[in-house]
Amino acid sequence: MAITDDINAVPVPDSPARPDLSGIVAGFTVGAAVGSILPLGKGLINDTFAVTTDSGRYVLQRVNQRVFPRAERIMANLSVLAAHAAGTDGLRVPALIPAADGRPYLRTAGGDLWRLMELIADAVTLERIGTAAQAAQVGRALGRFHRLTQDLATDRLEFTLPGFHQTPDYMFRHVALRGQATWAADDASVRACTAFIDTHAALAWVLEDALAAGRIPLRVTHGDPKIDNILFHRVDGRALALIDLDTVQPGLIQHDLGDCLRSCCNRGGESGPSGATGAVRFDLDICEQILGAYFAETRGFLTAADLALCYDSIRLMPFELGLRFLNDHLERDRYFRVAYPGQNLRKATIQFALVASIEAQEAEIRAIIARGVAGE
Ligand code: GN1
Ligand code: MG
Numbered sequence: 001m002a003i004t005d006d007i008n009a010v011p012v013p014d015s016p017a018r019p020d021l022s023g024i025v026a027g028f029t030v031g032a033a034v035g036s037i038l039p040l041g042k043g044l045i046n047d048t049f050a051v052t053t054d055s056g057r058y059v060l061q062r063v064n065q066r067v068f069p070r071a072e073r074i075m076a077n078l079s080v081l082a083a084h085a086a087g088t089d090g091l092r093v094p095a096l097i098p099a100a101d102g103r104p105y106l107r108t109a110g111g112d113l114w115r116l117m118e119l120i121a122d123a124v125t126l127e128r129i130g131t132a133a134q135a136a137q138v139g140r141a142l143g144r145f146h147r148l149t150q151d152l153a154t155d156r157l158e159f160t161l162p163g164f165h166q167t168p169d170y171m172f173r174h175v176a177l178r179g180q181a182t183w184a185a186d187d188a189s190v191r192a193c194t195a196f197i198d199t200h201a202a203l204a205w206v207l208e209d210a211l212a213a214g215r216i217p218l219r220v221t222h223g224d225p226k227i228d229n230i231l232f233h234r235v236d237g238r239a240l241a242l243i244d245l246d247t248v249q250p251g252l253i254q255h256d257l258g259d260c261l262r263s264c265c266n267r268g269g270e271s272g273p274s275g276a277t278g279a280v281r282f283d284l285d286i287c288e289q290i291l292g293a294y295f296a297e298t299r300g301f302l303t304a305a306d307l308a309l310c311y312d313s314i315r316l317m318p319f320e321l322g323l324r325f326l327n328d329h330l331e332r333d334r335y336f337r338v339a340y341p342g343q344n345l346r347k348a349t350i351q352f353a354l355v356a357s358i359e360a361q362e363a364e365i366r367a368i369i370a371r372g373v374a375g376e
Contacts, residue, residue, distance in 0.1 A: 019062070019108070019112065021037045021049060021051075021060065022034050022037065024060065024106060024108065024114050025037065025051055025053070025058075025060060025116065027099055027100055027106045027114075028097045028098070028099050028100070028106060028116045029097060029098050029099070029100060030053050030055060030056075030058065030097060030116070031055065032053040032054035032055035032056075033053060033054045034051065034052075034053050035051075035052040035053060035054070036050075036051075036052045037049050037050070037051050037052075037060065038050050040059060041125070041228060042228055043228070043244065043337075044336045044337045045064045045067050045246075045335075045336075045337070046061050046062060046063055046064050046246070047061065047062040047064075048060070048061050049061075050119060051116070051119075056118075056119075057119040057121075058097065058116050058117060058118060058119050059094065059116070059117045059118075059119050060114065060115075060116050061114065061115055061116075061117070062112055062113065062114050063105075063113045063114070063115065063246070065111075065112075065113060066334075066335075067161070067335065068160060068161065068246060070158075070160065071105065071113050072105075073158035073159070073160045074160045074245075074246050075096070075104045075105060075115075076158055077157050077158055077160060077245070077248050077249065078093060078096065078104075078245055078248075079104075080152070080156050080157060081093050081149075081152075081157075081245065081248060082095070084148075084149065084152045085148065088148050091144060091145060091148045091149075091241075091242075092120060092240060092241035093241075093245065094117040094118050094119075094120060094241070094243065094245075095117065095118045096115060096116070096117055097116040097117065097118070099116075120231055120240060120241055120243075122233055122234045122235065123231035123232065123233065123234065123240050123241070124231070124232055124233075124234045125227070125228055125229075125230065125231060125232070126227060126230070126232060127227075127269075128227060128264075128267055128269060129227065129264050129265075129267070129283075129286050132285065132286075132289045133237060134232070134237060135264065135285075135286045135289030135290050135293075136289045136290070136292065136293040137230075137232065137237065137238060137239035137293070138227070138230055138239060138260065138264055138289075138290050138293070139260075139289065139290035139291060139292065139293030139294035139295075139296075139297075140239060140293040140294070140296070140297055141230055141239035141241075141242055142222070142225050142242070142256060142257065142260050142290075142294055142297075143293060143294040143295070143296065143297025143298045144297050145222055145225075145242050145256075146219070146220075146253050146256070146297070146298055147297050147298055147301070149219070149220035150219065150220070150301050152220050154218050154219060154220060154250035155250075157220060157248065157249055157250055158249065159249050159250065160246060160247060160248070160249050161223070161246075161247055161249065164223060164247060164249070164251070165223070165251055165252070165255040165320065166208060167203075167204040167205070167207070167208065167316060167319070167320045167323070168204050168205055168208055170204070170320060170323045170324055170327060171197075171201065171204045171323065173327055174197065174323055174326065174327050174330075177327055177330040177331065178194065178330075180330070181330035181331075184329070184330055187345075189345050189346075189349055190326070190329075190330075190345065192349065192352075193322070193326050193345070193348050193349060193352060194326075196322075196352045196355075196356075197323065197326075197352075200319055200355070203312070203315065203316055203319055204316075204319070204320070204323075206309070206312045206313075206316055207252055207254055207255070207309065207312070207313065207316060210305070210309055211252065215305045216252060216254070216303075216305055216306055216309065218250045218251065218252065219250070219251070219252070219253050220248065220249075220250065220251075221247075221248065221249065221250070221251035221252065221253060221255060221256050222242050222245070222247065222248055222256050223246075223247025223248060223249060223251060223255070223256070223259075224244055224246075224247045224259065225242055225256050225259055225260040225263075226259060226260065226263035226264075227263045227264050228244075228263075229242060229243050229244040230242055230243075231243055252313075253302075253306070254306070254309050254310070254312075254313035254316075255313070255317065257294065257310065257313055257314070258313035258314050258315075258316055258317030258318075259317045259321075260290065261282075261287055261290060261291075261314050261317070262282075262314070262317045262318040262321065262351070262354060264286055264290060265282045265283045265284075265286045265287050265290075266280065266281075266282065266283070266318075266350075266354050267281070267283055267286075268280055268281075268350070270347055270350065270351075271343070271346070271347060271350070272346065272347075272350045280350050280353035280354050280357060281357050282354055282357040282358045282361060282365075284361060284364055284365070284368065287314075287365065287368055288368045288371070288372070291310075291368055291369060291372035292371070292372045292375075294372070295372040295373055295375065296375065299375070307369070307373055310369045311362065311365055311366050311369060314358055314365060315355050315358045315359060318351040318352070318354040318355045318358070319351070319352070319355050321351045322347075322348045322349075322350075322351030322352045322354075322355065323348075324336075325344045325345070325347040325348035325351060326344070326345065326348035328344045329342070329344035329345040329348060
């Protein structure tokens with residue numbers, strides 16, 4: 001199928017057969033006997049494994065080509081980012097291990113694309129934020145990423161996922177799906193979601209309008225700074241790196257900030273606590289710690305227009321993800337990996353409940369932003 005820039009299109013499926021993981025690792029220049037290969041992390045898009053060999057530990061990933069049909073762009077961006085980060089403190093870019101032919105990836109006969117990366121030592125991910133210090137580390141890490149990339153010209157980076165955070169596109173898709181997915185029309189949860197979307201439609205345009213009007217610029221973004229994508233030092237708890245760099249591309253830092261907060265301030269997690277979604281709450285204490293540390297790193301280059309959009313970014317990103325989960329449910333789970341049918345719908349409901357919690361605490365959140373900006 002043709003490669004396309006349409007984010008909603010679904011080209012080449014990855015081969016369904018169970019891959020020969022040891023054979024794949026042997027195709028890279030690790031030059032050592034392969035020991036264990038175990039699933040790693042909870043990513044919804046790529047397949048990820050931790051590999052142990054005689055010479056060290058690595059991360060093996062099959063890039064999901066339905067989502068990233070132009071994976072070579074990811075590799076190009078990683079090289080630019082690694083060169084830019086070289087010698088700086090606080091932005092670690094995991095090194096890619098070359099395949100036997102010297103390329104930074106390996107393509108199997110079936111067309112799958114694999115890459116092998118160094119595994120950052122002594123690093124752990126957190127299931128959720130447990131302490132104020134951890135929250136501050138998150139804000140610091142994201143702020144450093146933005147600070148260290150603010151002098152990296154966006155035209156040096158490729159768009160790995162065109163349209164990724166263009167919320168209006170997900171709205172247009174949603175409107176089309178309402179007409180198509182008649183099988184879901186009577187479901188009470190779907191109806192509750194669509195009613196919520198109808199009352200919030202204008203929100204989808206808030207950042208795109210600001211960009212189009214020239215009020216905020218495109219900058220280098222991570223694209224997916226959720227809690228699972230932050231590595232912490234196993235002993236001292238410092239944030240060591242932002243990982244999952246596939247979506248590093250020109251974008252709006254507001255997307256990153258909103259996405260980070262929607263992930264970290266939702267203590268129940270994306271799949272929610274067992275039981276009612278009424279318990280979903282946006283945690284103000286975590287928000288305050290993250291923003292305080294984030295603004296401490298980014299003071300001096302964020303503009304008044306950037307800051308004025310902060311609150312709207314915080315409610316936009318869970319809204320966008322809710323839309324994306326719901327759209328995927330209506331498309332019968334083609335994009336996000338699901339553990340059971342209906343999980344995307346449940347996750348959509350949780351994201352919309354998070355938006356509602358943010359809106360119920362608007363005054364407090366605006367006060368937190370003001371304090372963070374002032375450095376109080
Ligand atoms: C996806 O693959 P993973 O889990 O890192 C998604 C993000 C979502 C996230 C929600 C390329 O990230 O945009 O916020 O799930 N990545 C892509 O958990 O769509
Ligand atoms: Mg990701």
